[in-house]
Each structure stands twice: as C-alpha cells, then as structure tokens.
Amino acid sequence: VVPGYQDETGDQHLLHAAAIELGLPVMVKAAAGGGGRGMRVVRSEGELDEALAGAARESTAAFGDGRLFIERFIVGGRHVEAQIFGDSSGRVVFLGERECSIQRRHQKVIEESPSPALDATLRKRLADAAVRAGEAVAYTNAGTVEFLLQPDGQFYFLEMNTRLQVEHPVDLVEWQIRVASGEDLPAQVPPSRGSALEFRIYAEDPATGFLPQPGRIAELTAPAGDDVRFDGGYETGDTVSAFYDPLIGKMIVRGDDREDALRRAAAALGATVVRGLTTNVGLLRAVVTAPDFASAAFDTTWLERSLEAGSLELEPPCEAIVAALAFDLVGGTTHPAETTGRWRPGGYEATLRYTVQGRDITVTHRRTAAGSWTVGLNDRHVELRAIVGGDGELTFALNGRMVAASVSARADHLRIQLAGDLNLHIVDRAGPRYGSGSGGKGARATGNGDIVAPLPGIVVKILVDAGQAVESQQALAVVEAMKMEHALKATREGIVSEVLVAEGERVEEGRLLIRMSENALASDPSIEPA
Incomplete structure (x- = not known):
C-alpha cells in the first residue's frame, strides 16, 4: 500500500506532523x-x-464524517483499477482493467479498457494481486480493486469498491443475481475484445476550474449505434440542478483496437450537441485528439496540467465563428448591430455577439473593400474576403487561406461543419445577441x-479582510456547492474595499461577495500583499 497515516481522532495537529514526517508532496483524503x-x-x-481544514469541511458536507488520512503523493502515477468477481465457492476471477488517469478534481473524466499502460506481464501481476485481495476475504460479488x-x-x-461501479457500462447484473442466488460463476469467462472508452459529459466549465454550470438544456443530441452508446440522465428541456452532481451522461465507444476506438470516439464526440449551458464536451474533443493521449503519455495530473499550460484548445476554431458571420453576410441579414455600430478610421464597424459552448464571443466586422472585411473576434x-455561398455551402478566404463549410440555419442557431473537421459546431444567436463585452456563468468577477x-x-471561508491588498489569482473566498468547495480568486491586483457576506451564509448565483478597489501598491510601498 502507499505509505500513509490515519488518525481516528481527527486531530489536525497529528495529521500535520504525520504529513511532514512522510515527506511532501502528500495526498489528503476523506x-x-x-x-x-x-x-x-x-x-x-x-x-x-x-488543505486539512478544507478537506475536513468537504468530507463532512459530503459524507457526514470529517475524518481524514494522508498518503504519500506518487508523482507521475496512473490510476488503474481491476474488475473482479467472486462466487460462494471461493472462486474469484479477473475481468479486465480500466485506465482511469484522465481526471479533474481527483474525479475520473475518461476511462478506457484495456489500459494502454500495461503489457502482458504487468497486467498479469496486477490481475493476480486483485484476485488475491478478493480471495483473502472470500469475496462474493462484483468488485473493483483500485x-x-x-x-x-x-x-x-x-482501495476496493465492494459493489458494481455506478459508472460501469458493462452489464454484470445478471451474474450478480445468479451468484447471490447461490450459483457459481461460468466455467469459462468471456475474453476481452477490442478497446473501449467512456467519456463523462458534465455541465461544467473547464475554463473556470470546472465550476458547475446548472441550467436548462435547450437541446441534447448524442449519437448511438452498434459501437456508440449514450447513458443519459437528462433530455432536451430538462434542468441541471445546482444541488446535485452536474453529470449529464456517459458516452461509451468501442473499437477493434485503441486506434479504432479513438477514431470512433472523436467522431461521436464531434456529433454530440448540448445547447443552453456550458459543458465539457469541447474539452473531451480536445483530449481525444491530443498527441499525448493518443500515445498514452499521461498520468493523473495530465489533464489539469495541460489546461494550465494552454495545450488543450477549449474554444471553437476561429473558422467556425467566421463561417457564422460569413453566412449572415451572404444571407443579406440586416443586423440591429449594423444600425447601432460606430464609425472608426477606415470605415463603419458593426458589433454583434454569438454564443458557442455557453460562451459569448464578441464579433466586429468592417468592410474594407468590395467583398472584403476586417473581422474582430474578442481580442484577435x-x-x-471572397465569400461564395449557396444551398448551405460556404467557401471563403480567411487570412488568405480558403475554408469550406456546410451551414444549416435553425430558428435560433447555426450548425456548422467545417471541411475536414469531425466536430459539429453550434453557434447560437438566441437571447441578447448584439452588443459588446462577454460574461457567462463561469465568470467569477465583474469588470x-x-x-x-x-x-x-x-460561503464556507472568507480568506481576506477589508483593506487588505491582494495579488492576481489569490484566493479570496471559498464557496461550497454540490458538496465540493470552489476557491474564488482575484482576477487582478487590488485592495479589498468591502466584504459583503459572512461565513456560513447561503448565496445565490450572481450575488456580490467582495467589493474591490484599485491597487494602491504602486503609490504606497508600505502596503504588503497578503
């Protein structure tokens, strides 16, 4: 087992001392x-x-028990779990393993079987260890040894999960019923075939630290077929609550081998549509096509490290947004923004706004010559130029490079398929379409x-006082929602002018919690950052 320490009394001084003795880094667990x-x-x-205090609070909120234990953190570690099954005769069998290393907030996002990290020798060692664990306790049922x-x-x-995993897409329930009624397991266990992946689709925003994004699902469409299955808990028109886990559903994709499964997964995720709220579908699309993922060069920290480094593209491609604009321009639509725009050097500039994957994207366009426009997308x-369109097909030049796209117009949105791109891009025009600026539920601070x-x-913790100077990205408060804690951080340097809430207070979305003022550090060297 991983070297660690557990104290039944919950004494955080003892836990602190044990962590130092184990040697940092460590993992604190409920x-x-x-x-x-x-x-x-x-x-x-x-x-x-x-970390100890926050983990105890979160554990108490989730499980009614704040006791913790500490383990040495294994750098570069992968999370691999073995599926076993035992019957009343004492026989325990190994049914394959799952690779669970693609995680955020220490929760699995993608699982796959078999694990690309195991060769035949390592797989047998791990399988034997899992079976011995089941035999040691005369285990009877489906179980997972992690x-x-x-x-x-x-x-x-x-640890061992003494049950069928709630996210398990393989139906072992019949075996459970037969074994519970006293039958033995089949003499021959069916062999594993091919490769399979499971993707968890959440109503959350990867760009804001995976903050949950509750709200109404305007549309939910997922592909299905012999090699693609979607197990969903919601349908179009349902509302994702702010009080429960934001999991919308799971997509399971099978292929003849890992390469085939990844290809099918990219196509299935590309065809998945969730409108009305922000989800992690864009992130899943980025992961499944990432070189590191294709080569299985990842560990349990890879996803969050890749997001922090900016190596996973969460935003839709520029071409999709420009295709939406080009379609509107070719269609001859008269936008309200075009009558409320402004004159700039070089011509009249109109401003409008689209929404993609729950994010507002401000678009400006200014005609520079016949058939040519300068287009602004947020900060680029x-x-x-040279838009040619008809029957839903578009061709245009973007910075001199030709782009082809198919566009289908619906009442409140456009469906855009770029040539050579598996992903279907949904560009919404519903709601307040025109104007400047952007926001959304993921925003943690006002302008x-x-x-x-x-x-x-x-509000479970206020970390600053009025008058305190803070740095950009410094944690100011902690809010608990959906039984998880979320740190709210400063978006820039400044001074806390007023704290408007107290610890333990329940707040609604959009409630002003902390008022900030301009940073006085430059003018008053006596003020030290917290």
Whole structure:
C-alpha cells in the first residue's frame, strides 16, 4: 500500500506532523468516502493546514464524517483499477482493467479498457494481486480493486469498491443475481475484445476550474449505434440542478483496437450537441485528439496540467465563428448591430455577439473593400474576403487561406461543419445577441474585479479582510456547492474595499461577495500583499 497515516481522532495537529514526517508532496483524503470529495494534493507546508481544514469541511458536507488520512503523493502515477468477481465457492476471477488517469478534481473524466499502460506481464501481476485481495476475504460479488501505478511498473493498492461501479457500462447484473442466488460463476469467462472508452459529459466549465454550470438544456443530441452508446440522465428541456452532481451522461465507444476506438470516439464526440449551458464536451474533443493521449503519455495530473499550460484548445476554431458571420453576410441579414455600430478610421464597424459552448464571443466586422472585411473576434483580428455561398455551402478566404463549410440555419442557431473537421459546431444567436463585452456563468468577477458568486452555494471561508491588498489569482473566498468547495480568486491586483457576506451564509448565483478597489501598491510601498 502507499505509505500513509490515519488518525481516528481527527486531530489536525497529528495529521500535520504525520504529513511532514512522510515527506511532501502528500495526498489528503476523506476517510469516509471518495469521488474526489475531501481530497487535496499538498506540495508545501504552507498549504497544509488550509488543505486539512478544507478537506475536513468537504468530507463532512459530503459524507457526514470529517475524518481524514494522508498518503504519500506518487508523482507521475496512473490510476488503474481491476474488475473482479467472486462466487460462494471461493472462486474469484479477473475481468479486465480500466485506465482511469484522465481526471479533474481527483474525479475520473475518461476511462478506457484495456489500459494502454500495461503489457502482458504487468497486467498479469496486477490481475493476480486483485484476485488475491478478493480471495483473502472470500469475496462474493462484483468488485473493483483500485491501484496506483508508478512509471517504473511498481503499483500500490488504493482501495476496493465492494459493489458494481455506478459508472460501469458493462452489464454484470445478471451474474450478480445468479451468484447471490447461490450459483457459481461460468466455467469459462468471456475474453476481452477490442478497446473501449467512456467519456463523462458534465455541465461544467473547464475554463473556470470546472465550476458547475446548472441550467436548462435547450437541446441534447448524442449519437448511438452498434459501437456508440449514450447513458443519459437528462433530455432536451430538462434542468441541471445546482444541488446535485452536474453529470449529464456517459458516452461509451468501442473499437477493434485503441486506434479504432479513438477514431470512433472523436467522431461521436464531434456529433454530440448540448445547447443552453456550458459543458465539457469541447474539452473531451480536445483530449481525444491530443498527441499525448493518443500515445498514452499521461498520468493523473495530465489533464489539469495541460489546461494550465494552454495545450488543450477549449474554444471553437476561429473558422467556425467566421463561417457564422460569413453566412449572415451572404444571407443579406440586416443586423440591429449594423444600425447601432460606430464609425472608426477606415470605415463603419458593426458589433454583434454569438454564443458557442455557453460562451459569448464578441464579433466586429468592417468592410474594407468590395467583398472584403476586417473581422474582430474578442481580442484577435482576421481578414475575410471572397465569400461564395449557396444551398448551405460556404467557401471563403480567411487570412488568405480558403475554408469550406456546410451551414444549416435553425430558428435560433447555426450548425456548422467545417471541411475536414469531425466536430459539429453550434453557434447560437438566441437571447441578447448584439452588443459588446462577454460574461457567462463561469465568470467569477465583474469588470472592475468585484467577486460574485458563480453559482448558488454556501460561503464556507472568507480568506481576506477589508483593506487588505491582494495579488492576481489569490484566493479570496471559498464557496461550497454540490458538496465540493470552489476557491474564488482575484482576477487582478487590488485592495479589498468591502466584504459583503459572512461565513456560513447561503448565496445565490450572481450575488456580490467582495467589493474591490484599485491597487494602491504602486503609490504606497508600505502596503504588503497578503
């Protein structure tokens, strides 16, 4: 097992001392549950006390038990779990393993089987260890034995889930019923065939630290077929609540081998449509086509590290937004923005706004010559010219490069398929279409830096006082929602002018929590950042 320490008394001073003795980094975990709740990675002693306190709060909220334990954090580790099944005769069999290393907030986002990290020798070692664990306790039922795999092939026992996993897409229920009634397992266990992946589709915003995005689903469309299955908990018109886990559904894709499964997965995710709220579908699309994922060069921290480094593209391609604009221009639509635009050097500029994947995108366009426009997309500019369109097909030049797209217009949105791109891009025109600026539920601060509640929840911690100077990205408050804690951070340097809420107070989405003022650091050297 991973070296660690557990104290039944919940004494955080003892936990602190044990963490230092184990050696940082360490993983703080909830003793009473899992699913990423009550878990923290601590890399420095200065983070330790708050991590212990936060993990205890979160564990208490989720499981009614704030007890914790500490394990040494395995750098470069992968999460691999073995499926076993035992019957009343004492026989325990291995039914394959799942690779669960693509995680956020210590929760699985993508699972695949078999694990690309295991060769035949390592797979047998891991399978034998899992079976021995089941035999040691005369286990009867489906169960999952979880391991942490080091880069050198050494693995550690993490825990055993003594049940059929709730996310399990393989139907072992018949075996459970037969074994529970006293029957033995079949003499021959069906062999594994091909490769399969499961993708969890959440109503959350990867760009804001995976904050849940509750709201009404305007449209939910997922492909289905012999090799693609969608297990959904919601349908078009349903509302994702702010009080429960934001999981919308799971997509399971099978292929003849891993390469085939990845190809099918990219096509299935590309055809998935969720409108009305922000989801992680764009992130899943980016992951499944990422070179590191294709080569299986990842660990449990890869997803969050890749997002932080900006190596996963979350935004829709520029071509999709320009295609929407080109379609509107070719269609001869008279936009209200074109009568309320403004004159700029070089011509009259119109401003309008589209929404893609729950995010507002401000678009400006200014005619520079016959059939040519300068287009602004948020903070970048491109040149658009020579639009040719008809029967839903578009061809245009973007910065001198020809782009072809198919566009289908609906009452409140456009469906855009770029040539050579598997992804269907939905560009909404519903709601307040025109104007400047952007926002959305993922925003944590107003334009002047004031901190607002990004979703309904309870303020569990205020980390600053009025008059305190803070740095950009410094945590100012912690809000608990959906039994997970979310740190609200400063978007820039400044001074806390007023704290408007108290710890323990329930707040609604959009509630002003902390009022900020301009930073006085430059003019008053006596003020030290917190």
